[in-house]
Amino acid sequence: MTGPATIFDRPNTYIGQPTPRQDTDRLLQGRGKYVDDVQLPRMVHAAFHRSPHAHAKIVSIDVSAAKAMPGVIAIYTGKDLAETVTPYVGVLTHLAGLRSAPQHPIAVDVARWQGEPVVMVVATSRALAEDAVEVIEVEYDPLPAACDAETALDASAPVIHKDFGSNLAWERLVDVGDVEAALKAEGVTVVEREFRFGRHTGVTLEPRSAVCDYDPSENQLTMYYSGQAPHMMQVILSKHLGVPEENVRVISNDVGGSFGIKIHTYGDEVAAAAVAKLLKRPVKFTADRHESFLTDIHARDHVVTGKMGVDANGKIVAIDFDDLTGIGPFSMYPRTSAIECNQVLNLTGAPYDLENYRARGRVVFQNKNMMCQYRAVGHPIAMAICDGLIEDAARAINIDPVEMRRRNLMRDDSYPRASASGMKLDDLSHQKALDRLVEIMDYEALRADQEEARKKGIHRGIGFVSMVEVTNPSPMFYGIGGAPIASQDGATARLDAGGALHISSSVTEQGQGTNAILAQIAAGVFGVPIERVKVTTGDTATVPYGGGTWASRGAGIGGEAMLQAAHALKEQVLDVAAVMLQAEADTLDIRNGAVVDAKNGTERMPLADLARTVYYRGNELPSDLNPELIATRHYRVTDFPFVFTNGAMAAHVEVDTDTGFTKVLGFWAVEDCGRVINPMLVDEQVRGGVVQGIGGALYEECIYSEDGQMLNTTMADYMVPMAAEMPDIVVSHIETPSKTSVLGAKGAGEAGTGGAPAALLNAVNDALAPLDTSIWQMPMTPERILKVLGKV
Amino acid sequence: MTQTQSIQLTVNGEPVNASVPVRMNLVDFLRQELGLTGSHVGCEHGVCGACTIEVDGAPIRGCLMLAVQANGATVTTVEGLADTDRADALKAAFRDRNALQCGFCTPGMLTSALSYVESGGPADRTAIREHISGNYCRCTGYQAIVDAICDVIGKEAKS
Numbered sequence: 001m002t003g004p005a006t007i008f009d010r011p012n013t014y015i016g017q018p019t020p021r022q023d024t025d026r027l028l029q030g031r032g033k034y035v036d037d038v039q040l041p042r043m044v045h046a047a048f049h050r051s052p053h054a055h056a057k058i059v060s061i062d063v064s065a066a067k068a069m070p071g072v073i074a075i076y077t078g079k080d081l082a083e084t085v086t087p088y089v090g091v092l093t094h095l096a097g098l099r100s101a102p103q104h105p106i107a108v109d110v111a112r113w114q115g116e117p118v119v120m121v122v123a124t125s126r127a128l129a130e131d132a133v134e135v136i137e138v139e140y141d142p143l144p145a146a147c148d149a150e151t152a153l154d155a156s157a158p159v160i161h162k163d164f165g166s167n168l169a170w171e172r173l174v175d176v177g178d179v180e181a182a183l184k185a186e187g188v189t190v191v192e193r194e195f196r197f198g199r200h201t202g203v204t205l206e207p208r209s210a211v212c213d214y215d216p217s218e219n220q221l222t223m224y225y226s227g228q229a230p231h232m233m234q235v236i237l238s239k240h241l242g243v244p245e246e247n248v249r250v251i252s253n254d255v256g257g258s259f260g261i262k263i264h265t266y267g268d269e270v271a272a273a274a275v276a277k278l279l280k281r282p283v284k285f286t287a288d289r290h291e292s293f294l295t296d297i298h299a300r301d302h303v304v305t306g307k308m309g310v311d312a313n314g315k316i317v318a319i320d321f322d323d324l325t326g327i328g329p330f331s332m333y334p335r336t337s338a339i340e341c342n343q344v345l346n347l348t349g350a351p352y353d354l355e356n357y358r359a360r361g362r363v364v365f366q367n368k369n370m371m372c373q374y375r376a377v378g379h380p381i382a383m384a385i386c387d388g389l390i391e392d393a394a395r396a397i398n399i400d401p402v403e404m405r406r407r408n409l410m411r412d413d414s415y416p417r418a419s420a421s422g423m424k425l426d427d428l429s430h431q432k433a434l435d436r437l438v439e440i441m442d443y444e445a446l447r448a449d450q451e452e453a454r455k456k457g458i459h460r461g462i463g464f465v466s467m468v469e470v471t472n473p474s475p476m477f478y479g480i481g482g483a484p485i486a487s488q489d490g491a492t493a494r495l496d497a498g499g500a501l502h503i504s505s506s507v508t509e510q511g512q513g514t515n516a517i518l519a520q521i522a523a524g525v526f527g528v529p530i531e532r533v534k535v536t537t538g539d540t541a542t543v544p545y546g547g548g549t550w551a552s553r554g555a556g557i558g559g560e561a562m563l564q565a566a567h568a569l570k571e572q573v574l575d576v577a578a579v580m581l582q583a584e585a586d587t588l589d590i591r592n593g594a595v596v597d598a599k600n601g602t603e604r605m606p607l608a609d610l611a612r613t614v615y616y617r618g619n620e621l622p623s624d625l626n627p628e629l630i631a632t633r634h635y636r637v638t639d640f641p642f643v644f645t646n647g648a649m650a651a652h653v654e655v656d657t658d659t660g661f662t663k664v665l666g667f668w669a670v671e672d673c674g675r676v677i678n679p680m681l682v683d684e685q686v687r688g689g690v691v692q693g694i695g696g697a698l699y700e701e702c703i704y705s706e707d708g709q710m711l712n713t714t715m716a717d718y719m720v721p722m723a724a725e726m727p728d729i730v731v732s733h734i735e736t737p738s739k740t741s742v743l744g745a746k747g748a749g750e751a752g753t754g755g756a757p758a759a760l761l762n763a764v765n766d767a768l769a770p771l772d773t774s775i776w777q778m779p780m781t782p783e784r785i786l787k788v789l790g791k792v
Numbered sequence: 793m794t795q796t797q798s799i800q801l802t803v804n805g806e807p808v809n810a811s812v813p814v815r816m817n818l819v820d821f822l823r824q825e826l827g828l829t830g831s832h833v834g835c836e837h838g839v840c841g842a843c844t845i846e847v848d849g850a851p852i853r854g855c856l857m858l859a860v861q862a863n864g865a866t867v868t869t870v871e872g873l874a875d876t877d878r879a880d881a882l883k884a885a886f887r888d889r890n891a892l893q894c895g896f897c898t899p900g901m902l903t904s905a906l907s908y909v910e911s912g913g914p915a916d917r918t919a920i921r922e923h924i925s926g927n928y929c930r931c932t933g934y935q936a937i938v939d940a941i942c943d944v945i946g947k948e949a950k951s
């Protein structure tokens with residue numbers, strides 16, 4: 001890609017600087033504006049009666065006592081809302097064969113998971129709404145439930161959607177080369193394992209929340225949205241509530257964490273919008289923590305049987321696996337619940353030079369909460385399968401795991417190329433990343449320490465992962481399959497009369513520092529101090545059209561659009577300056593808020609003078625000059641379906657073989673996310689990602705009873721990592737800019753979560769190796785470790 | 793259930809008289825009745841620490857205390873901290889270290905960190921990690937928060 005070549009060596013560039021975010025003071029003073037902070041005149045509050053059963057027929061609903069409760073304004077059942085909201089179906093045409101049933105915001109006739117909304121109460125306060133929920137009488141007729149994904153395809157399993165004849169939602173097979181022959185070849189050692197990945201969830205500290213308001217005089221629906229994709233939500237509300245798209249405004253102010261959780265269509269939020277329309281007044285719904293655990297999408301829940309064959313030199317000759325995943329009773333709308341399995345099939349083995357690859361994926365319906373895309377979709381599974389088997393094979397043929405990777409990783413000079421599964425890859429640096437990792441962690445010293453510790457009966461382990469991350473998705477991700485999800489993003493840069501820059505963008509902020517990096521890019525490329533840049537994101541009424549922030553696309557796609565817009569504005573401003581100063585535009589530049597001589601930097605005119613002349617005293621300009629002090633540009637990834645990044649990570653753990661506890665002693669992450677815009681922000685994002693990955697590997701699990709009751713719906717029972725358990729995490733970068741854009745940035749938000757579990761799994765198994773046992777189930781809880789040690 | 797009681801307390805230096813439902817917890821009272829939305833609610837069962845505020849000088853969980861129990865108390869929220877210079881050094885360190893992402897945990901985290909710093913806690917990473925382990929942060933890796941607290945203690949030691 002060609003473009004303004006001087007962008008990165010401009011005198012006042014902020015790209016690459018650890019510039020503090022400008023919006024932190026607001027949050028540090030308690031002036032954030034999260035959805036639950038919104039108070040509107042005449043606002044009422046929603047609470048839900050939710051199904052206590054995994055699968056049950058709704059026989060009757062008696063709301064008479066509830067209606068008489070203080071403060072109650074209205075009560076709605078699924079049938080009531082079915083008249084206002086058309087049902088939705090979570091399928092995508094490019095996932096051939098994927099099926100799901102029509103879904104209503106509130107269950108109609110049958111409830112299919114514990115936690116599904118069944119009755120909605122609207123009252124003058126949340127507390128009064130909850131009081132009324134308590135006295136609603138619902139008669140259920142419990143139905144046989146298919147809770148366990150592993151038996152959901154059995155002939156004897158209850159079929160959740162009768163018309164489908166089975167609980168199979170989707171199936172895909174990838175078969176490349178000749179796996180059978182490769183595994184049977186002489187001198188090949190085959191390792192085989194069954195991996196189990198528990199369900200876990202995002203646990204955003206701010207629960208899901210929506211405030212919806214409706215103004216009948218203009219048929220205008222407004223949603224204050226705690227989420228990542230305002231334009232997607234606009235289309236969904238418009239389509240299913242019958243309000244013209246242009247009359248739906250979705251506003252996303254501060255979002256208290258999202259991680260992919262708040263990017264889906266939740267019945268309780270759609271119901272809040274529908275009821276705002278019916279009551280013609282604002283309705284607030286904020287999930288409490290119990291509701292969050294029951295209804296925020298879950299992720300993972302995969303059972304994988306995987307095989308790898310390696311020859312005597314440690315060269316991988318084939319990978320063969322079968323992935324089965326349970327997704328709940330519906331495929332989530334509109335992104336679908338088949339993407340995680342699809343990613344597992346696409347990504348397993350992608351860092352390695354590999355010829356024979358076979359992977360089968362099956363996605364099944366079950367009577368549990370729905371599964372969908374949570375941070376690092378599919379990556380932790382794909383990386384654990386391949387790198388878990390690599391280290392298992394390395395142990396089997398007695399090769400060091402780092403050496404084993406060196407013999408198999410794609411060479412840094414071998415791109416562009418494709419993975420065995422057909423993913424197009426470019427600009428990656430696996431070899432360099434591994435070398436850097438080994439250096440920063442002081443691998444040899446850790447091995448020596450391990451030797452010493454073993455003599456004392458202390459079991460320490462070191463584990464690695466070499467990984468790829470899917471970032472900067474093109475339309476091939478969702479748009480191609482018919483989802484109303486933009487893959488392109490837009491950015492606008494406007495020079496204001498005072499000489500400040502106002503920018504807006506369709507990518508959104510959930511704490512990553514999106515707004516900060518947009519300001520850094522715009523300030524540097526255009527040429528003003530960053531203090532003079534104001535940023536607007538997260539409002540469909542004011543920002544350019546685009547996809548929002550997900551799949552690690554904010555910096556790579558939104559950032560590039562911003563760069564292009566700022567550059568275009570600069571050229572426009574210099575055209576005006578050239579006329580005013582009677583100079584050639586290409587002899588001028590903009591630096592530090594002023595038009596200057598490009599050669600020697602001498603100031604010719606402050607930007608404020610130029611802007612004021614244009615805006616206030618146009619009479620001083622030649623009448624054939626049409627100054628435009630605003631520019632908008634859009635950007636999408638072409639040529640590649642995704643822009644891959646790579647990384648190498650290592651975990652150092654100590655396993656207490658008496659208690660089963662695993663302590664993480666150290667963690668190192670080398671990331672190549674292309675051009676780094678703000679190292680301070682990227683580093684802490686990588687760390688936050690690693691910590692979520694450690695959570696999935698060691699602690700976090702949505703535990704269900706056999707009959708589909710989630711048992712740990714409090715924060716005391718569902719464990720997320722806390723500060724005391726986490727190590728300091730060392731982050732290092734290799735920068736191989738992506739050639740798909742001028743900016744060259746790739747995503748970084750999900751790598752830690754995608755890679756850390758595999759590194760932890762390998763580290764624990766390295767620690768257990770002398771004891772002749774190993775573990776292949778996550779989270780690796782103390783109980784499970786004691787089990788493989790034969791102690792419980 | 794909807795019985796009310798009147799209370800008098802001081803919130804961020806201002807006297808407050810109110811009649812509150814006896815079942816209302818303190819953080820809901822601050823958020824819903826006084827509009828002090830800087831204190832956040834993450835779990836309502838005393839685990840996440842997002843609602844941490846100062847009552848009579850000590851950090852407490854605003855979701856575990858009823859508003860009526862705060863009768864006669866002196867309450868300081870993150871908005872109150874912003875009006876004085878008590879937390880200025882910590883706030884600057886949080887900004888400079890990027891010790892917050894979404895900011896939802898931040899008011900509670902800041903209150904916990906302030907109690908550690910003001911009680912003379914050492915710049916010991918393990919001790920700091922222990923101290924803030926009642927405050928969940930789902931975005932950062934906690935490291936930047938520990939860095940920020942260490943910075944402040946280090947600077948105070950120097951001056």
Ligand code: FES
Binds near residue numbers: 835839854
């Ligand atoms: S809201 Fe009080 S501790 Fe979580």
Ligand code: FES
Binds near residue numbers: 257897898929
């Ligand atoms: S910054 Fe988001 S929870 Fe801490």
